[in-house]
Amino acid sequence: xxxxxILMVFGIALxxxxxxxxxxxxxxxxxxxxVKAEPFECGKDLLAxxxxxxxxxxxxxxxxxxxxxxxxxxxxxxAVQVRPLGWPGYLAMLVFLGILMLGFLYMWKKGGxxxx
Amino acid sequence: MGLQPYLILAACLFAIGLFGVLTRRNAIGILLGIELMxxxxxxxxxxxxxxxxxxxxxxxxxxxxxxxxxxxxxxLAIVILIFRVRLTVEADHLDLLKG
Amino acid sequence: xSAALVPLAPLLLVAATAGLLIVLDLLxxxxxxxxxxxxxxxxxxxxxxxxxxxxxxxxxxxGGMLLLDNFAVFLDVVICYxxxxxxxxxxxxxxxxxxxxxxxxxxxxxxxxxxxxxxQAADLIVIFLALELMSLSLYVLAGLFRGRLTxxxxxxxxxxxxxxxxxxxxxxxxxxxxxxGTTALDRIAAASGGLQRDPLLxxxxxxxxxxxxxxxxxxxxxxxxxxxxxGAPTSVTALIATGSKAAGxxxxxxxxxxxxxxxxxxxxLLLWVVAVLTMTLGNVIAIAQSNLKRMLxxxxxxxxGYMLVGVVAGGALGAGGVLFYLLMYTFTTxxxxxAILLLERGRQEAVELDDYAGLAARHPLLAxxxxxxxLSLVGxxxxxxxxxxxxxxxxxxxxxYIWLAVIAVLNxxxxxxxxxxxxxxxxxxxxxxxxxxxxxxxxxxLALGVALWGVFQLGLMPAPVxxxxxxxxxxxxR
Numbered sequence: 001x002x003x004x005x006i007l008m009v010f011g012i013a014l015x016x017x018x019x020x021x022x023x024x025x026x027x028x029x030x031x032x033x034x035v036k037a038e039p040f041e042c043g044k045d046l047l048a049x050x051x052x053x054x055x056x057x058x059x060x061x062x063x064x065x066x067x068x069x070x071x072x073x074x075x076x077x078x079a080v081q082v083r084p085l086g087w088p089g090y091l092a093m094l095v096f097l098g099i100l101m102l103g104f105l106y107m108w109k110k111g112g113x114x115x116x
Numbered sequence: 117m118g119l120q121p122y123l124i125l126a127a128c129l130f131a132i133g134l135f136g137v138l139t140r141r142n143a144i145g146i147l148l149g150i151e152l153m154x155x156x157x158x159x160x161x162x163x164x165x166x167x168x169x170x171x172x173x174x175x176x177x178x179x180x181x182x183x184x185x186x187x188x189x190x191x192l193a194i195v196i197l198i199f200r201v202r203l204t205v206e207a208d209h210l211d212l213l214k215g
Numbered sequence: 216x217s218a219a220l221v222p223l224a225p226l227l228l229v230a231a232t233a234g235l236l237i238v239l240d241l242l243x244x245x246x247x248x249x250x251x252x253x254x255x256x257x258x259x260x261x262x263x264x265x266x267x268x269x270x271x272x273x274x275x276x277x278g279g280m281l282l283l284d285n286f287a288v289f290l291d292v293v294i295c296y297x298x299x300x301x302x303x304x305x306x307x308x309x310x311x312x313x314x315x316x317x318x319x320x321x322x323x324x325x326x327x328x329x330x331x332x333x334x335q336a337a338d339l340i341v342i343f344l345a346l347e348l349m350s351l352s353l354y355v356l357a358g359l360f361r362g363r364l365t366x367x368x369x370x371x372x373x374x375x376x377x378x379x380x381x382x383x384x385x386x387x388x389x390x391x392x393x394x395x396g397t398t399a400l401d402r403i404a405a406a407s408g409g410l411q412r413d414p415l416l417x418x419x420x421x422x423x424x425x426x427x428x429x430x431x432x433x434x435x436x437x438x439x440x441x442x443x444x445x446g447a448p449t450s451v452t453a454l455i456a457t458g459s460k461a462a463g464x465x466x467x468x469x470x471x472x473x474x475x476x477x478x479x480x481x482x483x484l485l486l487w488v489v490a491v492l493t494m495t496l497g498n499v500i501a502i503a504q505s506n507l508k509r510m511l512x513x514x515x516x517x518x519x520g521y522m523l524v525g526v527v528a529g530g531a532l533g534a535g536g537v538l539f540y541l542l543m544y545t546f547t548t549x550x551x552x553x554a555i556l557l558l559e560r561g562r563q564e565a566v567e568l569d570d571y572a573g574l575a576a577r578h579p580l581l582a583x584x585x586x587x588x589x590l591s592l593v594g595x596x597x598x599x600x601x602x603x604x605x606x607x608x609x610x611x612x613x614x615x616y617i618w619l620a621v622i623a624v625l626n627x628x629x630x631x632x633x634x635x636x637x638x639x640x641x642x643x644x645x646x647x648x649x650x651x652x653x654x655x656x657x658x659x660x661l662a663l664g665v666a667l668w669g670v671f672q673l674g675l676m677p678a679p680v681x682x683x684x685x686x687x688x689x690x691x692x693r
Contacts, residue, residue, distance in 0.1 A: 123393075133382065143371065143375065146375055146379075147375075147378075156386065157386050157388075157389045160393065164389065170396060172340075172397070172398060175340075176340050176389075176392070176398065179343070180343075183344070183381075187351065187374075187381070191378065194370050194371050197361065197367050197370070198368065198371055201362070201367050
């Protein structure tokens with residue numbers, strides 16, 4: 001029951017925030033013109049797409065992230081059973097992490113993390 | 117609840133993924149279909165493991181998840197490679213090697 | 216601890232070499248990675264020697280997940296031969312194409328490790344992981360010539376269809392696990408005796424076969440083969456054609472003969488049809504190809520059909536014949552792709568039939584070598600191809616599959632046409648335009664020499680190796 005207050009805080013925050021975003025769309029006058037639909041570019045002609053070209057390096061980092069992110073998942077079952085597995089389990093996990101670190105080192109040294 | 121609903125769910129998911137792979141022309145779309153197929157496998161494995169009270173299935177699920185992720189990462193990397201060389205991700209446009 | 220790891224010695228040698236290569240690749244020099252190739256070759260040869268010393272030993276490791284028996288040793292040897300020959304061929308080939316890089320050698324070793332794991336796996340989970348280790352490495356290798364669109368495209372196709380097949384494969388494993396409650400091969404065999412007609416088990420087994428069909432490229436799962444073989448770097452093509460096929464057959468034979476022994480009449484009938492379709496389709500389409508890499512791709516499909524004849528025949532003769540065939544096919548195919556890889560016309564690789572016109576007049580030795588490999592693929596005595604076909608087809612006749620053997624022999628006759636056409640071009644046509652020249656490469660010549668030795672060793676004295684192959688399948692047939 002003590003969580004009810006927190007829930008209420010969430011509720012009020014949601015209400016206020018929602019109202020601030022929602023009310024203008026209901027009340028404010030809207031007259032769309034071709035000029036208004038253009039992205040803001042200091043009155044000049046459009047130079048690039050509004051969302052911009054997104055750099056390929058983002059995807060590289062994302063790919064690296066997802067791999068190392070998931071490898072961590074394989075550690076969880078071991079962590080739950082650390083004591084029953086004992087030293088052999090610890091050793092096996094060290095080998096696993098060692099291989100993982102080798103891959104990480106390779107990625108790092110090969111410039112996979114270079115931003116430019 | 118018995119085992120059957122889970123198996124049916126997994127079979128449906130697998131079929132949806134299969135449909136996606138066969139009908140999509142976009143490499144990313146095909147990849148998504150393959151993902152669905154592999155996730156159907158995970159549902160199956162978890163359901164069987166729970167039903168038989170055998171942890172081996174759960175461990176296998178962890179392996180399939182990590183392998184799946186490795187596949188996705190590699191797939192995206194290959195898509196980027198193709199995009200850089202060719203500027204398309206449509207599987208249909210890949211017709212240099214024709215039989 | 217250390218005694219328990221002895222059965223894994225070949226695997227550990229390859230894995231350790233791969234780790235060593237990762238470290239070496241990070242150290243200077245930044246340019247010129249030729250020394251990595253030598254280290255990789257040393258590792259594979261050491262694994263080959265290690266596997267040979269383990270002949271006759273039996274053992275299990277990692278809670279029975281991995282095993283060692285004569286079957287695993289034989290296939291480890293086949294795979295190591297394939298990897299070693301491919302590494303020899305690669306060294307100068309990569310430098311010539313400006314693509315010499317450390318990751319190539321690392322990936323070849325990781326793919327080899329995956330293949331050997333498939334031969335030594337005693338559990339469906341391990342087979343799956345090994346299959347993926349092999350496949351993921353090969354997908355990258357196929358796209359290694361980054362600047363070339365054909366290479367990137369072949370990588371993409373190989374990846375999409377391979378991942379698709381993986382979906383079927385694991386779904387099959389999941390259903391088998393559900394039906395029998397285990398993923399260990401021997402316990403599945405024990406459990407499946409009682410539930411032969413269990414739909415879950417049957418569907419699972421079928422899906423597993425679909426996955427294997429993709430990996431060994433049997434009809435109707437062969438669509439990726441020609442495109443991937445043509446687009447991938449030729450050295451990688453050689454590895455895909457030999458090593459990955461040997462690994463696929465390793466796991467397939469183990470699953471069929473030791474795990475699903477009870478269902479043998481059923482799968483033999485199914486594979487009868489698949490074998491006929493595979494060899495016929497491969498041979499018929501190969502006739503129409505003017506690109507040599509594409510032609511060899513279809514021919515490799517046809518050879519999978521011949522090997523399936525041995526699988527259908529079953530028994531020590533049939534299964535042993537398949538192992539013999541795999542070894543002979545490895546030598547012959549790596550040799551044929553190796554000869555293509557060494558030849559270039561202008562700045563291009565010589566892959567078109569026209570490039571080979573009149574080759575015998577200017578480069579008689581290389582032309583003769585290529586001709587001998589092609590004759591081995593045809594199945595002419597005294598080459599290894601003849602012995603391989605003789606044993607496999609003979610096993611089919613002994614098991615009462617007369618028609619299958621007849622169809623296979625007819626197919627071999629058809630196949631002779633397109634192999635001999637290349638020989639005719641080399642010996643009886645006049646060269647036109649820019650001459651085709653062999654690239655200078657000592658390592659490449661050494662690889663061709665070893666492959667040629669294998670072809671004649673197996674062709675002139677096949678009996679000892681066949682005895683070994685039959686001893687190798689004995690653990691499966693117990």
